[in-house]
Amino acid sequence: MATHTDFDLEIEERRRVLDAWVEKRRRIAALEAEAADLLVEQIALHDAEVSKSPFHREAIRRSMVAEFSAAGRVSRGSMDFAFADAQALHDHLPAVRAAFAEGSLSAGHVREIARASALIAEAIRNKKVDAGVMALFETAVLVVAEQDTAARTGAHARRVAGALIGESIVERHRRAADERSVTVKSLDDGLALLTAVLPEWIATAISDRLSRMTREVVRARQDRAPEFLPWWSDDDVDAIHPEDFALDDPAFDAYAITAAADSDAKDASATSADADADSDAAGRIFGIDGETFAIDPEIEHVPDDTRTWAQIQADLFTDLLLAGEPSKAHVGALGNIQGRIQVTVAATTLAGSDDRPAELDGHGPLDPDTARALAGHNTGWTRLFLDAAGMLVETDTYTPTEGMRRFLRARDQHCRFPGCRMPTHRCEIDHQHDHAKGGKTRIDNLGHLCRAHHALKHPDVPDPHRWTAQQERDGSITWHSPLGRAYADPPPRRVMFV
Known part of the structure; x- marks a missing residue:
């Protein structure tokens, strides 16, 4: 009669958890498919509205x-x-849609397949291939998608699409080059992920240059001069200087032999009390070829470079982007462009009275030491006064124009549409109550909006699709959608100093 051991029970429990997790993931995918079907219904409503007002197609979308x-x-x-x-x-992937509804594919798989299918759809519209090619594409892609990850499915789908439409490797690379971009995603603890999508040969060249520069930095720090060097008086015309030695001169090696030099120093100090006193006054003593030299204790020695390979690469990458000049083909205005950020920090933190974190506006917290360093290299900072609740109420350099702009940049930090993180320097200042309809240019009627969300309120948008915004007394902005819903965007609460 078979008996179950503790190990068998443990294996059975682990299998149960895994099977339950897989089933839950399948159900999540099925629900994602239902959500996609609802978006298709919304697209149909959208198309009906556009047919009535084709001139406002973009505003409606x-x-x-x-x-x-x-x-x-x-x-x-x-x-x-x-x-x-x-x-x-909905339009051309019925087999993928059915697999999605069954939970066989995740939303990530669907996204990769949908993007690759755009190549086939475009070729069909241009009558480059027959409409039946899309079914072949689905069949070939689903074989991999139902057995592998979304990333591998995407690579496979792009290869299949290129083969079916007869696209050469050169054409694929030229088309892909149009997708080059740079994006920033905030991470935890004051870090961010800077992603550059570039042609592969350029990315490889960049990586190689960074690697070779990093190797040079590592080599240089290994070969750099010793930390402790003798001191000679510049007043003595017969004094010996470091440049008097060749690098291969045996006497030069004596600088680095601190243990032997200390021993020589002790022997020298035992011979004469005056020498001992001089040793205490001057610091460490080195003996070289029968002569004794003392190190000036006031000399500040450069600390060892303890950065890792990855840290050196990141620092070089930063230096090249922020301090390097654009290519000669882009001289002029491009050469004067520098990186720009906006920092909000308490005056007490700048003064060193506390170590409260600052705010990198539009992104997240910034450590106080970095904020102080940035403040020391920039001018034009404006004091802002807060009430007991921590709300910004006034600025001491208020003027009808720039003063108000400084105030609003400090208060808003980013676009004031719910969820949007576009920094204020890439936004426009908007009158919540339209200026053309009597809205005043006051702090409690102004706010930053990115261009995309600013366009939602534009007077040219027809009323059935136009959004409105109202600023509350606490600085929050309530948006009213064409469907009658209200969405509130509270102001950032940590603004103190800009």
Whole structure:
């Protein structure tokens, strides 16, 4: 009669948890498919509205995306992708749509397949291939998608699409080069992920240059002069200087032999009390070829470079981007462009009275030491006064124009549409109550909006698709959508000094 050991029971429990997790993931995928179907329904409503007002096509779509973005608390870009994926599933990917509904594919798989299918759809529209090619594409892609990761599925789908439409490797690379971009994503603890999508040969060249420069830094720090060097008086015309030695001169090696030099120093101090006193006054003593030299204790020695290979590469990357000049083909205005950030920090922190974290506006906390260093290299800082609740109420350098702008930049930090993180220097200042309709240019009627969200309120947008915004007494902005919903965007609470 078979008996179950503790190990067998443990294995059985682990299998149960794994099976339950896989099933839950399948159900999540099925629900994602249902959500995509709802987006297809919304697209149909959108198309009906556009057919009535074709002139306002862009405004209608912006309003739709903004509504779903605010309601679902997701970024505008993510909603754009979600609508595009849903449209692709509905229009020309019935087999993928069915697998998605069954939970066989995740939303990540669907996104990769939908993007690759755009190549096939474009070729069909241009009559480059027959409409039946899309079915072949689905069949070939699903074989891999149902057995492998989304990333591998994406690579496979792009290869299949290129082969089916007869696209050469040169054409694929030229098309892919159009997708080059640079993005920033905030991480924890004051770090951010800077991602550059570049042609592979350029990325490889950049990596190689960084590696060779890093290797040179490491080599240089290994070969650099010793930390302790003798001191000679510049007044003595017969004095010996470091440059008097060749690097291969045996006497030069004596500088680095601190243990032997200390021993010589002790022998020298035992011979004469005056020498001992001089040793105490001057610091460490070195003996070289029968002569004795003392190190000046006032000399500040450079600390050892203890950075790792990855840290050196990151520092070189930063130096090249922020301090390097653009290529000669872009001289002029480009050469004067520098990196720009906005920092909010308490005056007490700048003075060193406390170590409260500053704020890298639009991104997150910034350590106080970095904020102080930035403040020391910049001018034009403006004091801001806060009330007992911590709300910004006035600035001591207020003027009808720039003073108000400084105030608003400090208060808003980023676009004031719910969920948008576009920094204020890339936004426009908007009148919540339209200026053309009597809205005053006052702090309590102004706020920063990025161009995409500013366009939602534009007077040219028809009323059925136009958004409105109202600023409350606490600085929050309440948005009212065309569907009658209200979305509130509270002001950042940590603004103290800019």
